[in-house]
Each structure stands twice: as structure tokens, then as C-alpha cells.
Amino acid sequence: MPARPAVPTSRSNGQHKSLRRTVGFYGLMFVSLGSIIGSGWLLGALKAAKVAGPASLLSWVLAAIMLAVLALIHAELGSAYPVAGGTARFPAFAFGALAAFTAGWAAWLQAVAIAPIEVEASLAYLDNIPWVKDHLNLLHADSTLTGSGLVWATFLMAVFTVVNIVGVKLMSESNSVMVIWKIAVPVLTVVVLLTLNFHPGNFTAGGGFAPFGAHGIFAALPVGVVFALQGFEQAIQMGGEARNPQRDVSRAVIAAMVIGTIVYIALEVAFIGGLDPANLSHGWTDPIAKDDFGPYATLATIAGAGWLAYLLYADAVVSPAGTGLVYVGTSARLSYALGRERVLPQSLGRLSVRGVPLWSIGLAFVIGEISFLPFPSWQSLVGVITSATAIMYAFAPVSLAALRRRDPARPRPYRLPVPWLLAPVGFVAANLVIYWGGFDVTWKILVAIGAGAVVFGINRAMTPPAERPRLDVRSAAWIGPWLLGTGLLGYCGRYGGGAQNLLPEWVDLAAVAVFSLLVFRLAVASALSADAVAKAVGQDEAAPLELVTD
Known part of the structure; x- marks a missing residue:
């Protein structure tokens, strides 16, 4: 099947430029899988077990089901509309520029913060090596970066940036090598722990299974479980650079999600079974000693596999670094998409002579550097990133339902099964993740989105009237009530600091579900007209394609 036309790009000196379509199926799958298997696998099992005990296994299964529905929704959108920064562009097609900015801003917030967090995770693991601690002095006692640590963090961010500037093919190929390692080490860890040090009684210890x-x-979902499993959409963000997007994007998303889910559930089983039963006699508050950074390395040592502990510390550098590499490119492509939609400065939508969004990649580096200052640890932003990701994901189900109505003749190489059911279920799932993240996280996300609205307004005021995109306020009018209602439910709910516990248990979940379905129905009914959708999509398809197959 021939490739679709490329995403539109800026024109410079009278010449057309476009993103280079160089990435095949395995490159796309490894980009998504490399985002799923990051620092989350090293810490996610411990965080989930402390909150849910052995029932954290159900947390992983529940998160996998919810994200699988969202992944399938993204798979259809990505195969039907293969554009760079798809999570920001799909809402643009369905609801216009204002909706596109809100979705894109939430996506960019979480993406631009992950690379520095992963860098900090790498440095934190390295700092546990005695030679590194004595000679490099990367972290203060409170886990904040020292001057030396900031230099090394900057170096890693610079490496990620250079690889992305050189080109997407190098980025995908270098990531593919890392992903093979990143899958092999967790699988080996599972095999060793299940073989050498497995205690079935742990699954009912410390107060029972639940x-x-x-x-x-x-509550375990937002403390690391959803964070660990998210990232499947990275293949979709690179849809504009896929060699055969109609065939490969959906397959890559689904394959990455299946592999990641199997690995994470197996890791949780191995983690719980590998714990010292004596540590569980008083509950699950501290199943691993507080001074042990990297729970699997501790379990490997207890099992008599010291060699695996060293391998795990090496992987603690490779896994976060690989994810950071991917997210520098992802955040760049999101700001590129927002620049293309002219809701952020148009320079972000320009490409270099190599066909990469140079200004957007540079912005990701600058924001990443700034992020090192107020956020000293991996844990400090996990909940915020998870909720921002859920907001980003929530735009996909409503966009799919709207585009199926307004653009029914569109070729869809992958079609979501029972879309009348799974699309609203996906929207409810995303809203539940936001709710479970807690009110103390939700209000911060709402403030960040408000700050983005200010940036949007300033950029619009500075853009010549003839070049301003239509806001399509009517089509995006549902977004304000949705976000404010989500915040109100969190305030009245039972999760996170500041929640008032006004809603009884289970009634709160029903309230979130009913509210989500009402918003879903309103959003789909408010979508742009079929002619407006066709015009928006047609403008994307109008640019010439530079197809590179080497």
C-alpha cells in the first residue's frame, strides 16, 4: 500500500519541506515499547505493593485493560490520520484549534517533563555506586542535584538532543538497540526470582490479599502503575515519519502494549513472591528496607544472584536513558504540531534541512534543563505526569467518535471493534485515572492548563489576524465544563490531599462515570461539521511527501 501524503510543513525559500518517512514497523514498535519500559519497571512494583499489597496485581490488570482500550482507539486514529504529534492533531480535526491546543498542551506538559525525570533516575541509581558517590558527587543528601550532578544531567540531555537533531532514523535505531536490552533484563529478573527465591505465602501475608x-x-494506579504502562502513543506521535503508517502504526501500538503488559504483570508477581516474608509481618508499609534504592537489586542479592544485582544497576541507567531519549523527540514533535496549528509560535513548526523540527527539539532541551531545578526526584512528578497523560488520552475517544461521524468515508486500515461501546468506555477510563490521582494533583494540572491558555492568548494576539486559526469555540465549549467538573469531583471525592470525602465509596466512581458519559455525548455532538473536518484533513494532505526508504 502506498504511503499517505506527509504532514504539512512550513515553506522556506519557496521550497517544500516535510518530515522524512524513514521509520518501519519495528522502529515504531520499539519507540512505543521503549517508552513503556523505562524507570517505571524498577520502581512501579514497589510503589504499587505499598499502596495495595498483593492486590496490586489487580491494579496492573485493571490499568492494562483501561490503557488497552485507549491504545486501540489511538491505533485507529493513528492509522487513519498518520500525522506527527497525533495526540494534538486529532482534536484539531474534530474540534478545531482551541481543543487542539488544550490536548496538545497537556500532552506536551507530560512529555517534556519525562526526559529530565528519567535523567534524574539514572543519576540517582549511579549515585549508589560507591566509586560514583565518592568521585562524582551527583546528589545531595536530600536527592537534589549537586553542581556536578547538574553538569552530568545536562550532558545526558544534550546527548538526547543531538541524536534527535541528527534525525528520526538514528533516534529510532539507537532506541531499538536499547529496547532489546530493556526487555531482556526484566525478563531475566522474573526468571531468576521465580526460580531462586519465590514465597507463595507472601500473596496472603501482611493482612491478606487485599x-x-x-x-x-x-489508589495504586496513579502512584506508578499507569505511569509505567503509558507511552504506547509514541508510535502515533511519529506517524508523520512512518514509512507505511496505515499498515504499521496500529500494529506497533498494539504489539508494544501487549508486550509491556505481560512484562509488568510478571514483574509484580516476581516482586511480591521474592520479598522476605519477615518484612511483611507488620504489613506492607516497608516491604523493602528504606535504604535500598532499587528493590529488584535487593531481591536479587537475597536470592544469592549478586551478578543480577550488578546487571540491574546497569539497566537502571540504560532504561531511564532510553526513555528520556524517546521523550525529547516526542515533546519536540508535539510542540511542532502545535506550531503547525499556529496555536504556539509558528517557528516551532519549521523543519531543518534534515527534515527535523529543530526549534521544537531545542525547546524540549531548554525546558528539560529548567525542570531539573524545582523537581529533584523521580517520585515528585509521577502523579502529575499521570494525570496530564490521562487528559491527553481522554481527547482520543471523543475525537474518534466525532471523526467517525463527520469523516465516515476515511480509509481505516485498523478499525476499533464495537466503537459505540469502547470509545465512551475509553473516555470514562481516562477520567477515572484523573480522579484516582487525587484532588491535590488535579488542581495543579488545571492551573497548568490555565497557564497554557495565557500562552495561547499571547501568541494569538501577536499573530497577524489573517494568519490566526479559527478558534471554533462552539466545538470546544465542552472542554471547560469537563475540566472544572473533573476538579469538582476530585474535591468531593475520596483520593488525594484536599479531597473532602463527600461521596461514598463506589458512589464516587459511579458519579465520575455518569459525568464522563454526559460530557462524551456533548463533545461528540459539538464536533465540527463534515465540511470543516474535510477541509482540516485536506490541508494536512496537501503538502508533498519526501519519502525516504534507505
Whole structure:
């Protein structure tokens, strides 16, 4: 099947430029899988077990089901509309520029913060090596970066930036090598722990299988479980650079999600079974000693596999570094998409002579450097990133439902099964993740989106009237009530600091579901007209394609 036309790009000196279509199926799959398997696998099992006990297994299964639905929705959108920065562009097609900015801003917030967090995770693991601690002095006692640590963090960010500037093919190929390593080490860890040090009694120790009840199962999702499993959409963000997007994007998303889910559930089983039963006699508050950074390395040592502990510390550098590499490119492509939509400065939508969004990549580096200052640890932003990601994901189900109505003749190489059911279910799932993240996180996300609205307004005021995109306020009018209602439910709910516990258990989940379905129906009914959708999509397809197959 011939490739679709490329995403539109800026014109310079009378010549057309476009993103280079160089990435095949395995490159796309490894980009998504490399985002899923990052620092989350090293810490996610411990965080989930402390909140939910052995029932954290159900947390992983629940998160996998919810994200699988969202992944399938993204798979259809990505195969039907293969554009760079797809999570920001799909809402643009369905609801116009204002919706595109809100979705894109949430996506960019989470993407631009992940690379520096992963860099910090790498440095934190390295700092546990005695020689590194004595000679490089990367971290203060409170885990904040020292001057030396900031230099090394800057060096890693610079490496990620250079690889992305050189080109997407080098980025995908270098990431592919890392992903093979990143899959092999967790699988080896599972095999060793299940073989050498497995205690079945741990699954009922410390208060039983579910010592914290259903509340603990749900609360575990935003403390690391969803964060660990997210990232499947990275293949979609690179849809404009896929060699055969109609065939490969959906397959890559689904394959990455399946592999990642199997690996994470197996890791949680191995982690719980590998714990010292004596540590669980008083519950799940501290299943691993507080001074042990990297729980699997501790379990490997207990099992008598010291060699695996060294391998795990090496992987603690490779896994976060590989994810950071991917997210520098991802955040760049999101700001590129927002620049293309002219809701951020148009320079962000320009390409270099190599066909990469140079200004957007540079912005990702600058923001990443700034992020090192106020956020000293991996844990400090996990909840915020998870909620921002859920907001980004929530735009996909409503966009799919709207585009199926307004653009029904569109070729769809992958079609979501029972879309009338799974699309609204996906929207409810995303809203539940936001709710479980807690009110103390939700209000911060709402403030960040408000700050983005200010940036949007300033950029619009500075853009010549003839070049301003239509806001399509009517089509995006549902977004304000949705976000404010989500914040109100969090305030009245039962999760996170500041929540008032006004809603009884289970009633709160029903309230979130009903509210989500009402918003879903309103959003789909408010979408742009079929002619407006066709015009928006047609403008994307109008640019010539530079197809590179080497």
C-alpha cells in the first residue's frame, strides 16, 4: 500500500519541506515499547505493593485493560490520520484549534517533563555506586542535584538532543538497540526470582490479599502503575515519519502494549513472591528496607544472584536513558504540531534541512534543563505526569467518535471493534485515572492548563489576524465544563490531599462515570461539521511527501 501524503510543513525559500518517512514497523514498535519500559519497571512494583499489597496485581490488570482500550482507539486514529504529534492533531480535526491546543498542551506538559525525570533516575541509581558517590558527587543528601550532578544531567540531555537533531532514523535505531536490552533484563529478573527465591505465602501475608481493599487497588494506579504502562502513543506521535503508517502504526501500538503488559504483570508477581516474608509481618508499609534504592537489586542479592544485582544497576541507567531519549523527540514533535496549528509560535513548526523540527527539539532541551531545578526526584512528578497523560488520552475517544461521524468515508486500515461501546468506555477510563490521582494533583494540572491558555492568548494576539486559526469555540465549549467538573469531583471525592470525602465509596466512581458519559455525548455532538473536518484533513494532505526508504 502506498504511503499517505506527509504532514504539512512550513515553506522556506519557496521550497517544500516535510518530515522524512524513514521509520518501519519495528522502529515504531520499539519507540512505543521503549517508552513503556523505562524507570517505571524498577520502581512501579514497589510503589504499587505499598499502596495495595498483593492486590496490586489487580491494579496492573485493571490499568492494562483501561490503557488497552485507549491504545486501540489511538491505533485507529493513528492509522487513519498518520500525522506527527497525533495526540494534538486529532482534536484539531474534530474540534478545531482551541481543543487542539488544550490536548496538545497537556500532552506536551507530560512529555517534556519525562526526559529530565528519567535523567534524574539514572543519576540517582549511579549515585549508589560507591566509586560514583565518592568521585562524582551527583546528589545531595536530600536527592537534589549537586553542581556536578547538574553538569552530568545536562550532558545526558544534550546527548538526547543531538541524536534527535541528527534525525528520526538514528533516534529510532539507537532506541531499538536499547529496547532489546530493556526487555531482556526484566525478563531475566522474573526468571531468576521465580526460580531462586519465590514465597507463595507472601500473596496472603501482611493482612491478606487485599489489605487496603478496593481503595488501595485504585489508589495504586496513579502512584506508578499507569505511569509505567503509558507511552504506547509514541508510535502515533511519529506517524508523520512512518514509512507505511496505515499498515504499521496500529500494529506497533498494539504489539508494544501487549508486550509491556505481560512484562509488568510478571514483574509484580516476581516482586511480591521474592520479598522476605519477615518484612511483611507488620504489613506492607516497608516491604523493602528504606535504604535500598532499587528493590529488584535487593531481591536479587537475597536470592544469592549478586551478578543480577550488578546487571540491574546497569539497566537502571540504560532504561531511564532510553526513555528520556524517546521523550525529547516526542515533546519536540508535539510542540511542532502545535506550531503547525499556529496555536504556539509558528517557528516551532519549521523543519531543518534534515527534515527535523529543530526549534521544537531545542525547546524540549531548554525546558528539560529548567525542570531539573524545582523537581529533584523521580517520585515528585509521577502523579502529575499521570494525570496530564490521562487528559491527553481522554481527547482520543471523543475525537474518534466525532471523526467517525463527520469523516465516515476515511480509509481505516485498523478499525476499533464495537466503537459505540469502547470509545465512551475509553473516555470514562481516562477520567477515572484523573480522579484516582487525587484532588491535590488535579488542581495543579488545571492551573497548568490555565497557564497554557495565557500562552495561547499571547501568541494569538501577536499573530497577524489573517494568519490566526479559527478558534471554533462552539466545538470546544465542552472542554471547560469537563475540566472544572473533573476538579469538582476530585474535591468531593475520596483520593488525594484536599479531597473532602463527600461521596461514598463506589458512589464516587459511579458519579465520575455518569459525568464522563454526559460530557462524551456533548463533545461528540459539538464536533465540527463534515465540511470543516474535510477541509482540516485536506490541508494536512496537501503538502508533498519526501519519502525516504534507505
